Amino acid sequence: DYETLSLLLIRYPLQVCTQPIAIEVTTISGTPVLPPGNIFQVWFDSDNPNTNGGDSELLTVLLSVYHGYICPNPLGIEAQTISGQPAIFQTILTETCFLICLLCADYKVRFTCPEDWCSSECMTPWFDRDNPGGLGDYETLSLTLITYPLQVCAQPIAIEVATISGTPVLPPGNNFQVFDPLQGFECVNNQQGGGVCQDYKVRYTCLKSFCKIQVLSNLTIEAANILDKY
DSSP states (O other): OOOOHHHHHHHSTTSSOSSOSOOOEEOTTSOEEOOSSOEEEOOBOOOOHHHHSEEEEEHHHHHHHTTTTSOSSOSEEEEEETTSOBOSOOBOOSSOOEEEEESOOOEEEEEEEOHHHHHHSEEOOOBOOOOSSTTEEEEEHHHHHHHSTTSSOSSOSEEEEEETTSOBOOSTTSOOSEEETTTEEEEEGGGSTTSOOOOEEEEEEEOHHHHHHHHHHHHHHHHHHHHHTO
């Protein structure tokens, strides 16, 4: 399937600019797709409609308020009310992702970040602690912390989910019960429209400070093992 800009400019004259600043791709049925290795972050809420008659979740402001927690060059933005209802409008720009709403509810936003940003922070190994048998595949953060102690931070800033075979998955277009860095991932079999969940794995992005603590912990364990030999 070749949906190239050069051919689109010929087929749809005056309907697309020659130098776009962003691209969005979905299947014909409407399922969004992104290149492999993109990470979903936690939700951020820096404003509320009671402040000045509207809700403005500007990337520039969020980068200041949540310093170190947001990539400066998001690939996309998702917005919903603080109660969890999806926003019926949102603006996606590669350099200045934002949501501005007048006379509206209180919204929160989260961003999709490129993998190179997350790898510059502190990325965990892939975890697969559950299988889709029974009720579904439950890769929750709380259970991962128990199963893999010291290998994941308690407050991740992003999550990535893929099938065991390595195919990345995204929340839109899928019936996932939980897809959140602070909660982990849950796929419930009876929510799959007659099918069952695939077997999934997850990995998290933590702040750099967690990696430093992890290195020190490993060095301490190694030192203790050496001393035990003498």
